[in-house]
Amino acid sequence: MSKYIFVAGGAGYIGSHMILYLLEKGFEPIVYDNLSEGHREAVLGGIFIEGDLSDSEKLKSIFSSYQISTVMHFAASCYVGESVLNPRKYYKNNVFNTINLLNNMLDFNIDKFIFSSTCATYGNPLEIPITENHPQNPINPYGNTKLVIEKVLIDYSKAYNLKSISLRYFNAAGADFKARIGENHNPETHLIPNVIDAALGIKDNLKIFGNDYKTPDGTCIRDYIHVLDLAQAHFLAYKKLEEGYKTSFYNLGNGKGYSNKEIVNSVEKILGKKINFEYAPRREGDPPILIGSSEKAFKELGWKPEYYQIDKIVESAINWQIKLRGL
Numbered sequence: 001m002s003k004y005i006f007v008a009g010g011a012g013y014i015g016s017h018m019i020l021y022l023l024e025k026g027f028e029p030i031v032y033d034n035l036s037e038g039h040r041e042a043v044l045g046g047i048f049i050e051g052d053l054s055d056s057e058k059l060k061s062i063f064s065s066y067q068i069s070t071v072m073h074f075a076a077s078c079y080v081g082e083s084v085l086n087p088r089k090y091y092k093n094n095v096f097n098t099i100n101l102l103n104n105m106l107d108f109n110i111d112k113f114i115f116s117s118t119c120a121t122y123g124n125p126l127e128i129p130i131t132e133n134h135p136q137n138p139i140n141p142y143g144n145t146k147l148v149i150e151k152v153l154i155d156y157s158k159a160y161n162l163k164s165i166s167l168r169y170f171n172a173a174g175a176d177f178k179a180r181i182g183e184n185h186n187p188e189t190h191l192i193p194n195v196i197d198a199a200l201g202i203k204d205n206l207k208i209f210g211n212d213y214k215t216p217d218g219t220c221i222r223d224y225i226h227v228l229d230l231a232q233a234h235f236l237a238y239k240k241l242e243e244g245y246k247t248s249f250y251n252l253g254n255g256k257g258y259s260n261k262e263i264v265n266s267v268e269k270i271l272g273k274k275i276n277f278e279y280a281p282r283r284e285g286d287p288p289i290l291i292g293s294s295e296k297a298f299k300e301l302g303w304k305p306e307y308y309q310i311d312k313i314v315e316s317a318i319n320w321q322i323k324l325r326g327l
C-alpha cells in the first residue's frame, strides 16, 4: 500500500497549491488545517481533516489510522508586523505547535519532514544574492520562530534520525493557471495582490513604501517565486527524502529581483490600466534588496523553476483575483 503525505496548512495559499500539485501527480494527500487563515474551498481534493496542530489526540488518531511517509508543514502564523506586536502568538503557533507535531511524528515513527522556512531567517542581507551560507540573524519574531524550528530539526535529525528538508522561500506569488485557487489572505500584506486590487478598483489607497532606496528606480527590490514552482521543489524534496537523503536546507527564489515599481508597471501593462498609488515613507526593517541564490536547490534537488518571468507570475495572480472578487 502506498503511504500518505500529510500536509499541515494545506488549506492556505501555498499549501493548497501543493495539494493541487500532488493531486495532479496522482497522490491522495491528507490535508490538515484549522481554517484560521485557510479556506476549505481551496482544497481541491485529498482527505480533508479540520484540526489544530496543538491537538495531540487528533494527530495521534490520524497517525494511527493512516500510514504516513512524509509530513509537509505549511501551517504557521505568517504576518511579520503582527509577530512584533504579539510574539506570544507566534512562539505558540510556529514553535510550540510545530514541536508538538514533530513529537507526535516521532511517536508514530514518521521520519520525513519538509518545512516551510523563509528568507526572513537571514535578517538584513550582508551580500546579494543571499546563499545558504549567509548568517541567519532574523530581525523579527516571525523569522526567529522559523529559525528555532530549523535548529530543532537539526537536533532531531541527529538524535532521532528524523530526516528533514527546510525550504527557505523568498516571496511566494502567483496562482494556479486555471484560476481555481490563489492567494486569499485577510489582511493581505503582500505587494502583488494589493497592486492588483488597486488596479481593479477594490483598494483605493495603495502605498509604496520608500522611493529613496539605492536601487535603479528608488523602490525596494524583492525576489518573487511562483507558488507552483514552490510546489515542484517540495515534490523534489519529498522524492529525495524517500531516496534516503540527509537533512538539509535550501533557498527557493527566482534569483532575479523586481522593484516595487516594476510590479506596478507589470500589472498596469497586463490590465492596460493606470494605477493610482502614493509613495509613503520607508518601513522600518525593509532592506533595499532581497534576492536569493537557489543554486544549491538547482544542483542538489534538480529544481528548475518554470514560471520565472514576472509577467507570467503577475498574470496568473490577476486572473485569480478577478475571479475571487467576482469581476
Ligand SMILES: NC(=O)c1ccc[n+]([C@@H]2O[C@H](COP(=O)([O-])OP(=O)(O)OC[C@H]3O[C@@H](n4cnc5c(N)ncnc54)[C@H](O)[C@@H]3O)[C@@H](O)[C@H]2O)c1
Binding pocket: 008, 009, 010, 011, 012, 013, 014, 015, 032, 033, 034, 035, 036, 037, 038, 039, 051, 052, 053, 054, 073, 074, 075, 076, 077, 078, 093, 097, 116, 117, 118, 119, 168, 169, 170, 171, 172, 173, 185
Ligand atoms: N507566503 C510567502 O511568501 C511565504 C514566504 C516564506 C515562507 N512562508 C511560509 O510558508 C507557509 C505557508 O504560507 P502561506 O502564505 O500559504 O500562509 P497561509 O496563512 O495562507 O497558510 C497557512 C495555513 O495554515 C493554517 N494554520 C495555521 N496555524 C495552524 C494550526 N495551529 N493548526 C492547523 N492549521 C493551521 C491556516 O489556517 C492556513 O490555512 C508558512 O509557514 C509561511 O511561514 C510563506
